[in-house]
Amino acid sequence: MSLKKLLLAALAVGLIGGLAGCQKKPEKMKIAMVVKSLGNGFFDAAHEGAKEAAAQLGNVEIIYTGPTTPSAEGQIEIINSLISQKVNAIVISANDPNALVPITQKAMQRGIKVLSFDSGLAQPGRLMQLNPSNAELIGLKQVQMASDAIGGAGEVAILSASAQATNQNIWIGVMKKVLQQPEFAKLSLVATVYGDDQSDKSYREAIGLLRANPNLKAIIAPTTVGINAASKAVVDEHLVGKVFVTGLGLPSEMAGHVKSGAVKEFAIWNPIDLGYAATYAAHEFVTGNPSAKPGGSLAIGRMGTIAIDANGEAALAPPFTYNKENVDKFSKIF
Numbered sequence: 001m002s003l004k005k006l007l008l009a010a011l012a013v014g015l016i017g018g019l020a021g022c023q024k025k026p027e028k029m030k031i032a033m034v035v036k037s038l039g040n041g042f043f044d045a046a047h048e049g050a051k052e053a054a055a056q057l058g059n060v061e062i063i064y065t066g067p068t069t070p071s072a073e074g075q076i077e078i079i080n081s082l083i084s085q086k087v088n089a090i091v092i093s094a095n096d097p098n099a100l101v102p103i104t105q106k107a108m109q110r111g112i113k114v115l116s117f118d119s120g121l122a123q124p125g126r127l128m129q130l131n132p133s134n135a136e137l138i139g140l141k142q143v144q145m146a147s148d149a150i151g152g153a154g155e156v157a158i159l160s161a162s163a164q165a166t167n168q169n170i171w172i173g174v175m176k177k178v179l180q181q182p183e184f185a186k187l188s189l190v191a192t193v194y195g196d197d198q199s200d201k202s203y204r205e206a207i208g209l210l211r212a213n214p215n216l217k218a219i220i221a222p223t224t225v226g227i228n229a230a231s232k233a234v235v236d237e238h239l240v241g242k243v244f245v246t247g248l249g250l251p252s253e254m255a256g257h258v259k260s261g262a263v264k265e266f267a268i269w270n271p272i273d274l275g276y277a278a279t280y281a282a283h284e285f286v287t288g289n290p291s292a293k294p295g296g297s298l299a300i301g302r303m304g305t306i307a308i309d310a311n312g313e314a315a316l317a318p319p320f321t322y323n324k325e326n327v328d329k330f331s332k333i334f
């Protein structure tokens with residue numbers, strides 16, 4: 001090669017290299033996970049799953065956020081700030097099915113893909129709702145566990161999360177229907193109270209239930225925060241063996257209560273898988289997968305494929321039951 005050609009070649013390489021150097025690295029896809037409130041072990045586990053999915057997908061950043069107490073107002077403020085940050089997607093566990101719709105619609109108008117998971121948004125406010133499992137199954141399971149714990153007869157009460165929570169309200173609706181079935185005719189629901197997914201309020205509400213209802217036999221808490229607080233209340237009031245707690249709990253938080261005898265059985269799905277699947281689903285909507293729509297289906301990494309129904313809802317696996325035989329094993333996972 002002549003000196004001239006060599007110089008030209010060097011110039012070309014330099015130019016191309018220089019141009020490449022000016023080019024920005026592709027931006028990371030930003031997926032915000034907005035939870036009901038921070039400090040809830042259930043959502044910490046969902047966050048683990050979101051991070052696992054992000055690592056597998058590559059080039060995804062998870063922004064994990066939520067209010068300090070589970071309120072719609074707190075989530076509205078957070079969504080406003082996520083709109084300014086121009087995130088690509090929001091996956092939210094909603095504190096209210098309707099109050100958040102105007103703000104999530106605003107987000108969607110700005111091109112942000114909004115999905116709800118765990119606790120749903122009303123259909124006009126989101127593109128998809130990812131349910132952990134089938135609501136009918138979750139409701140029936142909890143009544144069945146309460147009935148089994150107390151020999152099929154007696155007074156039961158519900159200690160829920162916040163009064164507007166979409167998911168708990170759907171399950172409570174199912175439980176009330178199930179209680180009408182002849183099989184559960186000897187169970188009577190005497191009260192439904194709300195601990196707002198706050199440990200201290202849930203504990204106070206549980207103590208209130210126990211003192212106001214001396215014949216109470218079971219507390220059903222369809223919330224991981226509530227079931228933990230209610231179990232502690234039963235122990236503190238010296239009612240182990242007289243009142244049984246059941247519902248939805250995390251094995252890591254419930255192992256001690258199973259051992260104390262306050263709880264015989266409880267159930268839950270895998271919250272890590274729920275956060276993982278929600279993140280994959282959001283990714284599919286952002287990348288514009290044509291089957292990311294009602295009636296379509298989505299590939300969700302190690303969890304296979306899920307179908308989206310005509311209402312834009314999808315559901316994962318049935319809840320799993322925990323008792324003294326298996327709680328220790330699972331308490332190491334979530």
Ligand code: RAM
Pocket residue numbers: 036040042043093118119161167197222223224225248249
């Ligand atoms: C609490 C939250 C969450 C619910 C679980 C079972 O952590 O209320 O939304 O799915 O309980």
